[in-house]
Amino acid sequence: MYEIVIVGGGTAGLSAAIYGVRAGRKVLVLEQKNYGGQIINSPEVENYPGIPHVSGFEFATGLYKQATGLGAEFSLEKVIRVEDKKDKKIVVTDKQSYETLSVILATGAKNRPLGIKGEKELTGAGISYCATCDGAFFRDREVAVAGGGSTALEDAMFLAGYCKKVYVIHRREQFRGEAALVETLKTRDNVEFILNAVVTGLEGKKQLEGIRLQNVETGQEWEKKVDGLFVAIGQMPDNEVFSDLVEIDEKGYIRAAEDCRTGTPGVFTAGDCRTKTVRQLTTAAADGAVAGLAACEYISSSKISAAEE
Numbered sequence: 001m002y003e004i005v006i007v008g009g010g011t012a013g014l015s016a017a018i019y020g021v022r023a024g025r026k027v028l029v030l031e032q033k034n035y036g037g038q039i040i041n042s043p044e045v046e047n048y049p050g051i052p053h054v055s056g057f058e059f060a061t062g063l064y065k066q067a068t069g070l071g072a073e074f075s076l077e078k079v080i081r082v083e084d085k086k087d088k089k090i091v092v093t094d095k096q097s098y099e100t101l102s103v104i105l106a107t108g109a110k111n112r113p114l115g116i117k118g119e120k121e122l123t124g125a126g127i128s129y130c131a132t133c134d135g136a137f138f139r140d141r142e143v144a145v146a147g148g149g150s151t152a153l154e155d156a157m158f159l160a161g162y163c164k165k166v167y168v169i170h171r172r173e174q175f176r177g178e179a180a181l182v183e184t185l186k187t188r189d190n191v192e193f194i195l196n197a198v199v200t201g202l203e204g205k206k207q208l209e210g211i212r213l214q215n216v217e218t219g220q221e222w223e224k225k226v227d228g229l230f231v232a233i234g235q236m237p238d239n240e241v242f243s244d245l246v247e248i249d250e251k252g253y254i255r256a257a258e259d260c261r262t263g264t265p266g267v268f269t270a271g272d273c274r275t276k277t278v279r280q281l282t283t284a285a286a287d288g289a290v291a292g293l294a295a296c297e298y299i300s301s302s303k304i305s306a307a308e309e
Helices: 011-022 037-041 054-071 130-136 150-160 179-186 279-306
Strands: 002-007 027-031 071-075 080-082 089-093 097-105 141-148 165-170 191-196 195-204 210-217 221-224 228-231 267-269
Touching: 002 279, 011 027, 011 037, 011 054, 011 195, 011 279, 027 097, 027 179, 037 054, 037 130, 037 150, 054 071, 097 279, 130 228, 141 150, 141 195, 150 165, 150 179, 150 228, 165 195, 179 191, 267 279
Parallel strands: 002 027, 002 097, 027 071, 097 267, 141 165, 141 228, 165 191
Antiparallel strands: 080 089, 089 097, 195 210, 210 221
């Protein structure tokens, strides 16, 4: 039996693992794809305190090596459900089942699609959600980035180093992302901002040939020829399999305050998958620390109660 099973191997999950094993607990991290989460695709991280410059891959690899080096176990398995048996939890994956005293849900979030006709069919054929993964395929071509947060701005910065032209499409006049990124992009000759506009349609059947745009203020519509469209309009959680275990809000996030405790004893949550205002690398790491220590405290309290009985 494990003492802590962590669902998700991103920044929050691995941070929780570090705190769990340092407290002497037997910890297992279950991850569906690979360690690192969303940050692994960021070419450069400059907003983590104490580390001026690091790639997302380097940062995630450091966390993984630290957690496993301390003794945390890591396995690539998809969690199908978690069963609450009061004094223990059963974590069921696509390969096997695990008994544990506590669970930390750190599933993060996935890219939010535009939700327009043809998007699914053209994904991988001109539409991408990862500039660092696919940007090199569009060298010397014209592309567009949809979004106004820091991820969209970082994508545009990355693509500007490869592409002939980069259009940044945002539905508002002001960006939600870091002002420093906006100012840097303004200095790039091959970057053009298209503001107060949204992507309403796609051109091309087997390969993206262009996008249809609409001005949100005037209603004016027009077409822009591009070879690629990178979608960076935010993220959404994927917590449906835990809906019978913990309370989930109307947007799909697990309800928990800053103490990372859910309404189910022995079940905690950390990172972008929980209800919170700020979702950044630093807050994910902080959540992991809080959830990891909270799980350790819960285990200690449970053992003391059992001994007294």
